[in-house]
Amino acid sequence: MAAIAGRGPTDSTLRVVIRDFRLWVLFATAALTIVDVYLIFVVAPTDQVLGHIQRIFYIHVPISILSFLGFLVCAVAGVGYLIRRGEIWDRVAHAAAEVGVVFVTLALVTGVIWARPVWGVWWTWEPRLTTTLILWLIYVAYLMIRHYAPTPQQGRAWSAVVGIIGFVDVPIVYYSVQWWRSIHPVQVIGPEAADDALEPIMARILIFSLVAMLALFAYLLLERVALRGTEDAVSVIRRQGTYD
Amino acid sequence: MQTDPYTGPVPVAEHTVDAESERSAWRTHRARLLILGGVVALAVAYMVYAAFPGNTLYFVTVSEFLDDPKLHDGQTLRVAGALAPDTFRRDDGSTLSRFRLGDKQPDVPGAAPGSPQMEASYVGVLPDLFFNPHSEIILEGHYDGHEQVFATDNILVKCPSKYQSIQAENPDLVPGAVAPAQTY
Numbered sequence: 001m002a003a004i005a006g007r008g009p010t011d012s013t014l015r016v017v018i019r020d021f022r023l024w025v026l027f028a029t030a031a032l033t034i035v036d037v038y039l040i041f042v043v044a045p046t047d048q049v050l051g052h053i054q055r056i057f058y059i060h061v062p063i064s065i066l067s068f069l070g071f072l073v074c075a076v077a078g079v080g081y082l083i084r085r086g087e088i089w090d091r092v093a094h095a096a097a098e099v100g101v102v103f104v105t106l107a108l109v110t111g112v113i114w115a116r117p118v119w120g121v122w123w124t125w126e127p128r129l130t131t132t133l134i135l136w137l138i139y140v141a142y143l144m145i146r147h148y149a150p151t152p153q154q155g156r157a158w159s160a161v162v163g164i165i166g167f168v169d170v171p172i173v174y175y176s177v178q179w180w181r182s183i184h185p186v187q188v189i190g191p192e193a194a195d196d197a198l199e200p201i202m203a204r205i206l207i208f209s210l211v212a213m214l215a216l217f218a219y220l221l222l223e224r225v226a227l228r229g230t231e232d233a234v235s236v237i238r239r240q241g242t243y244d
Numbered sequence: 245m246q247t248d249p250y251t252g253p254v255p256v257a258e259h260t261v262d263a264e265s266e267r268s269a270w271r272t273h274r275a276r277l278l279i280l281g282g283v284v285a286l287a288v289a290y291m292v293y294a295a296f297p298g299n300t301l302y303f304v305t306v307s308e309f310l311d312d313p314k315l316h317d318g319q320t321l322r323v324a325g326a327l328a329p330d331t332f333r334r335d336d337g338s339t340l341s342r343f344r345l346g347d348k349q350p351d352v353p354g355a356a357p358g359s360p361q362m363e364a365s366y367v368g369v370l371p372d373l374f375f376n377p378h379s380e381i382i383l384e385g386h387y388d389g390h391e392q393v394f395a396t397d398n399i400l401v402k403c404p405s406k407y408q409s410i411q412a413e414n415p416d417l418v419p420g421a422v423a424p425a426q427t428y
Contacts, residue, residue, distance in 0.1 A: 045409025049376060054407060119400045120371035126302045148277075150270040181302045181324075183382060185405035197406050 022226065025219040032212035039205045056114045061189065062210040064107040064132075066217045068170050070100025071139060073221070075167035078160035087232065088225075090156045093163055094146070095224035099217060101139045108132060119183060127176040128184035135173055138166035303382050306347050306362045309394075316387045323362065323394060324348065324382045324402070326355040327375065341366045342393075345381060351404070353377035366396040373401045 040058045047054035077093035080086070111129070116122050123129065142162045149155035177186045188197040189206060198206065303322035309315055325345035332343040345362045346355025354377045355361070364383055373379045380403075385396040 048408045048410045049373065049378060049403060050407075057407065117372065118403060121398065121400055124400060150267055183302065183400055183402045185403065188405055188407065194406070199407065199409055202407055202409070 018222075018226070022219065022222045025215060025222060029212070029215040029219050032208075032215050036209050036212040039208055043201075044205050045199065045201060050118055053114060053117050056110050058206055058209045059213075060107060060110040060114060061206060062213045063103050063110065065210065066213055067100050067103035067107055067135075068174070069214075069217065070096045070103055070221075071135070071163070071167050071170055074100060074139070074142070074163040078163040081156060081160045082164075090160070091225050091228040091232075092221075093160060095221050095228055097139050097142050097159075097163060098224055099220045101136065101143065102220070103217070104132065104136050104139070108136060124183060126184065127180040127182050128173065131169060131173045131176045135166070135169045138162065138169055142166060306345050307360050309387075310360050310362060316389060318386050318389065320384070320386050320397075322382050322384050322400075324380055325362070326353075326377075326379070327381060328355040328361050331361075332375075339367050339369070341370065345383065345394075348380045362394055363392065364394040364396055365391075366399060368399075371399055371401045373403065374399065376401075376403075378404050 036058075040055050044055060044058065046052060073096035074093045077089050077096060081089035081093060111132075112122050115124075142159050145162055146155040146159045149158050174187075175192075176182060177184050178192065187193045189203065303324040304312075304315065306323060306325035309321075309323045315321060323345065326348035328344040328346045332341065334341045342363070342365050344355075345364055347359035349356045364385075365388075366383075366385075374381065379401045382400040382402060383394060383396045384398040384400065385394055387393075388395045
């Protein structure tokens with residue numbers, strides 16, 4: 001792998017290992033995604049009531065679950081940053097929030113595409129959809145507040161607080177379909193799901209899809225954390241160039 | 245300055261001579277931002293409130309609607325139920341539909357037997373799954389006291405939280421096959 005990645009004269013061994021690990025995760029993501037697409041469009045049975053549109057389920061559900069994971073990582077790293085004040089905590093929190101926002105955006109987009117043919121509307125102000133949109137707004141605010149704060153230190157601390165408090169909405173989104181009357185289906189996987197909610201083949205493909213998208217999630221997170229490190233290094237160099 | 249973008253600590257930004265003037269500019273700016281944020285928050289809160297007229301439930305059931313005369317005053321609301329069998333009527337060449345909605349019980353196809361029924365009208369194209377007996381139908385509209393009918397503006401279809409392959413009922417079909425055209 002080092003041959004592919006290339007080793008510069010100043011690269012530390014740890015840096016090469018981290019970079020090579022990212023490349024392996026990228027290859028694994030590509031391989032898993034190709035198999036996943038085959039499973040979703042060829043192997044997965046057509047749903048009896050909904051027809052082919054139901055295949056979007058294998059994308060929509062894992063992507064929604066992984067957006068929760070992104071916000072969990074953001075909240076935990078935010079706590080780490082507020083306690084330890086280490087830069088790496090902030091980089092992980094920031095990267096996780098960005099990846100989480102991308103995933104929850106895709107969850108909303110796939111949901112809208114699925115809703116139109118099945119429910120008859122693109123969007124309706126019902127609990128699961130409304131709380132998910134609020135989740136999206138909270139973490140977009142997280143990203144915005146970093147830039148609005150007067151100093152980078154305040155931006156890091158304030159956004160960490162938003163990331164931690166904002167996570168309160170995640171369980172609300174998850175349980176919204178049980179707490180309130182909703183048009184959205186209830187959970188088909190996990191502890192709250194009914195035993196017969198999914199056929200075994202559908203459940204297995206859903207799990208595979210979750211693993212494939214977890215690999216994508218991990219790759220994006222690693223890549224973004226590394227990029228944040230480079231951005232920080234560049235900003236230091238730029239500042240030196242200005243004031244030296 | 246020696247930095248490691250992957251593992252090492254990166255020095256934080258230091259305050260410059262401009263920091264104090266930036267801070268006071270931020271303070272005057274912050275008041276405006278707070279007011280703007282408050283106005284936006286109130287507007288969003290009002291829109292959410294307006295989207296749930298009368299109560300905070302997404303829909304009421306047919307029997308809840310029939311039992312509560314307060315809901316018959318022409319306010320916009322959602323009523324959920326199931327299509328009562330053999331009550332759907334629509335003239336040829338017309339988009340005006342008339343049908344009756346009964347209560348929906350979980351996992352029971354069609355309207356619950358003996359449940360109270362509500363007369364409804366709708367002008368427009370019906371969703372694909374309107375006639376599926378497993379569907380729960382949600383009507384958005386208001387009660388027309390003059391015509392004594394629930395005048396529907398939008399029809400939404402709620403599907404069971406359960407997915408099943410078409411082979412379960414059609415064992416001859418292979419995975420990935422196109423679903424046969426459904427006849428109602």
